[in-house]
Amino acid sequence: MNVKGNQSVESFHRRLGKIMWDYCGMSRNADSMKKYRKMIQELREEFYKDVFIPGSMNDYNPELEKAQRVADFFELGELMVVDALDRNESCGGHFREEYQSEEGEALRNDEDYAYVSAWEYKGWDQDPVLHKEELIFENIELKTRSYK
Amino acid sequence: MKLTLKIWRQKSPKDKGRFETYKVEASPHMSFLEMLDVLNEELISKKEEPVTFEHDCREGICGTCGLVINGQPHGPNKGTATCQLHMRFYKDGDIIVIEPYRASAFPVLKDLAVDRSAFDRIIQAGGYISVSTGAPQDGNAIPIEKDQAAKSFDAAACIGCGACVAACPNASAMLFVSAKVSHLALLPQGKVEAQRRAQAMVRQMDEEGFGMCSNVTACEVECPKEISVTNIARLNREYLSASLGSEV
Ligand code: SF4
Ligand code: FES
Numbered sequence: 001m002n003v004k005g006n007q008s009v010e011s012f013h014r015r016l017g018k019i020m021w022d023y024c025g026m027s028r029n030a031d032s033m034k035k036y037r038k039m040i041q042e043l044r045e046e047f048y049k050d051v052f053i054p055g056s057m058n059d060y061n062p063e064l065e066k067a068q069r070v071a072d073f074f075e076l077g078e079l080m081v082v083d084a085l086d087r088n089e090s091c092g093g094h095f096r097e098e099y100q101s102e103e104g105e106a107l108r109n110d111e112d113y114a115y116v117s118a119w120e121y122k123g124w125d126q127d128p129v130l131h132k133e134e135l136i137f138e139n140i141e142l143k144t145r146s147y148k
Numbered sequence: 149m150k151l152t153l154k155i156w157r158q159k160s161p162k163d164k165g166r167f168e169t170y171k172v173e174a175s176p177h178m179s180f181l182e183m184l185d186v187l188n189e190e191l192i193s194k195k196e197e198p199v200t201f202e203h204d205c206r207e208g209i210c211g212t213c214g215l216v217i218n219g220q221p222h223g224p225n226k227g228t229a230t231c232q233l234h235m236r237f238y239k240d241g242d243i244i245v246i247e248p249y250r251a252s253a254f255p256v257l258k259d260l261a262v263d264r265s266a267f268d269r270i271i272q273a274g275g276y277i278s279v280s281t282g283a284p285q286d287g288n289a290i291p292i293e294k295d296q297a298a299k300s301f302d303a304a305a306c307i308g309c310g311a312c313v314a315a316c317p318n319a320s321a322m323l324f325v326s327a328k329v330s331h332l333a334l335l336p337q338g339k340v341e342a343q344r345r346a347q348a349m350v351r352q353m354d355e356e357g358f359g360m361c362s363n364v365t366a367c368e369v370e371c372p373k374e375i376s377v378t379n380i381a382r383l384n385r386e387y388l389s390a391s392l393g394s395e396v
Contacts, residue, residue: 010189010192052192052195054197
């Protein structure tokens, strides 16, 4: 509210969305994600320096509400990149271009990544800390699904 | 296309409110709400306050986007919500008047946004079934006649948008309440409490200050889900037999 900059909340949301769509969409790779993680951080800084939120703090103010959401999206977006970078395999909606079969199918790595990632928030400028929740299968054997 | 908009601006529930005129450049491919987004981005770039309007799903399912456009709730298209209206229905140079719903049970919060929580309280009064249903059972475990199921489904299409109230000269909420009552009363799970439900919901509707139904049927015309007024007849039947204390 007190930033009183020049750019609308919507314009930041769109720019962040474009970065996420282009570089952390369904198909992603480590090189570009490393680069764009930095871009998200820079955009976030720009947001806190130059966003303009009209209206006042004490009235019904949908722009302020949206600004709070977009502020969260910066953190969530960056976390998605961190998580996608950590997982060196292709799995479900996470297709890492480096990990694919010759036919272009997703290549999983169950040896190293059969876990759910829970990330602990460590603060504004800190990297989050990974907690692994192992996936243990007792009665079935992990296989590759084939639609062919 | 260039348009002139006359939009109701009202700072708060207490403010008197007035129309303001705006010019906006839109593309025929835009939805009506996207056209308002464009206007708002322009206002923000001039450091002015954007027009507050409600929206969520933008695909005709949530029921938040009701605006009165040139006097018609949800605009000129039949069977669609404001968010499903497109600018291709307008011509270059058109003047469009945009207002909030006008009904004392729906007070204006700001600009085009009204407080529709009266509907929530009507639902809380009886728009549910009291049995715990657990996990979904097999679809064919309780046989329901196709005709009944279809009628119930049609009534269940009501998205609670409130356009029926805005369209009604008496600001009656009968179409909404009757849709909810019918949707449940037509199915075996909801039949048990049908009369109690009708009484409780009608009582709450009256308390909220909605008007009486005088069979104008303007509600049916403006309803984005084309809910039929025959539901009102069903509600009256449930309500009446409940008041007379007899089962039908
Ligand atoms: S009956 Fe129609 S107009 Fe009334 S609330 Fe339901 S969907 Fe909206
Ligand atoms: S925005 Fe959800 S019905 Fe229009």
